[in-house]
Amino acid sequence: MRVSRRWILGTAAQAGVFRRKPTERKGSRVIDSHIHLWKLPRNQPPINDNATYPSGCCGSIPWLEVDRLMPDYNARAGGPKVDKVVLIESSVGVTPDKIIQSNLWMLQTAAADNKILSVVGNLDVTQSPSTLSAQVRQLSADKSWVGIRIGGGIFQPGADHVFANVRPNVLTNLAFLAKRRLMIDTLGITGSVLGSIVSAVPGLTIVMDHLAGKAAKFDVEDSWKADMDQAAAAAPGVYIKVSDTHKLSAQSVTGAPVADPEPYAPTLEFLFRTFGEDRLIFGTNWPVSDAGGIYVDSIDLQIRIVESFLATKFEARDKVMYRNAQRVYGGARK
Numbered sequence: 001m002r003v004s005r006r007w008i009l010g011t012a013a014q015a016g017v018f019r020r021k022p023t024e025r026k027g028s029r030v031i032d033s034h035i036h037l038w039k040l041p042r043n044q045p046p047i048n049d050n051a052t053y054p055s056g057c058c059g060s061i062p063w064l065e066v067d068r069l070m071p072d073y074n075a076r077a078g079g080p081k082v083d084k085v086v087l088i089e090s091s092v093g094v095t096p097d098k099i100i101q102s103n104l105w106m107l108q109t110a111a112a113d114n115k116i117l118s119v120v121g122n123l124d125v126t127q128s129p130s131t132l133s134a135q136v137r138q139l140s141a142d143k144s145w146v147g148i149r150i151g152g153g154i155f156q157p158g159a160d161h162v163f164a165n166v167r168p169n170v171l172t173n174l175a176f177l178a179k180r181r182l183m184i185d186t187l188g189i190t191g192s193v194l195g196s197i198v199s200a201v202p203g204l205t206i207v208m209d210h211l212a213g214k215a216a217k218f219d220v221e222d223s224w225k226a227d228m229d230q231a232a233a234a235a236p237g238v239y240i241k242v243s244d245t246h247k248l249s250a251q252s253v254t255g256a257p258v259a260d261p262e263p264y265a266p267t268l269e270f271l272f273r274t275f276g277e278d279r280l281i282f283g284t285n286w287p288v289s290d291a292g293g294i295y296v297d298s299i300d301l302q303i304r305i306v307e308s309f310l311a312t313k314f315e316a317r318d319k320v321m322y323r324n325a326q327r328v329y330g331g332a333r334k
């Protein structure tokens with residue numbers, strides 16, 4: 001009797017002969033887009049940048065005033081769950097003559113550890129455009145250097161943080177960064193101001209750190225919602241970093257934050273609706289994110305909170321936890 005090939009294949013498939021081998025769970029990759037590293041004291045090699053963080057800027061912080069390097073990150077329960085990290089500047093108090101050294105140490109650290117996807121450095125965007133352009137050309141020769149972080153220093157001293165009070169040179173320098181396809185992380189700059197900046201500097205990619213100034217409580221405040229609406233409407237190149245999420249818990253600094261992911265859902269749902277799955281980027285803010293340094297592994301906790309929220313969002317999980325960061329921060333190691 002002649003047996004057709006189709007019958008053989010069909011029977012074999014029913015019997016499981018051609019069943020696919022188990023593979024890695026889809027969407028298991030994670031990029032932590034916000035970590036800080038340092039080797040103390042910072043006025044000595046290898047950093048040698050005289051930064052006042054974490055010692056000297058903000059009172060005594062004993063649990064931060066220790067070396068924080070990649071082996072320390074990987075030793076946390078959540079560390080092995082993360083495929084890549086983005087190293088963000090922590091150059092508080094660094095003087096102009098030391099700022100290049102601060103950036104170079106981060107690049108040297110990234111070159112020594114393939115888990116570091118890229119580096120977001122720090123430069124003074126209020127300085128003369130000629131000086132900034134020379135610094136950018138020097139640092140961006142290393143393709144792992146993908147941009148800088150800016151904050152309240154862009155405004156006139158003592159003035160309200162509104163667009164009208166942005167200091168001279170800032171927009172010119174941001175336009176130079178945009179032209180070179182370098183990105184900007186922001187801290188403490190409202191969505192309304194960023195909307196005006198993006199209008200003045202088309203093509204700029206901006207990531208608003210740490211839920212963009214969300215108050216540390218589970219309520220979704222009307223004022224914050226309105227500001228996020230303005231940020232989201234500004235341009236497709238404005239992103240929100242879903243980092244320090246667990247600090248929505250009122251206990252996050254003095255005790256163990258709430259581990260149940262449900263109370264975080266209203267804030268995450270609002271951001272998901274407002275920005276969409278293509279403009280949310282996961283991060284932790286480790287080691288600053290550790291609650292008092294002793295109560296919780298903030299890497300693992302934040303992964304669990306955000307992944308729990310995304311569990312019913314289908315393809316969004318891989319975008320928020322990995323692909324969006326890869327697109328924005330990819331640098332030389334995409």
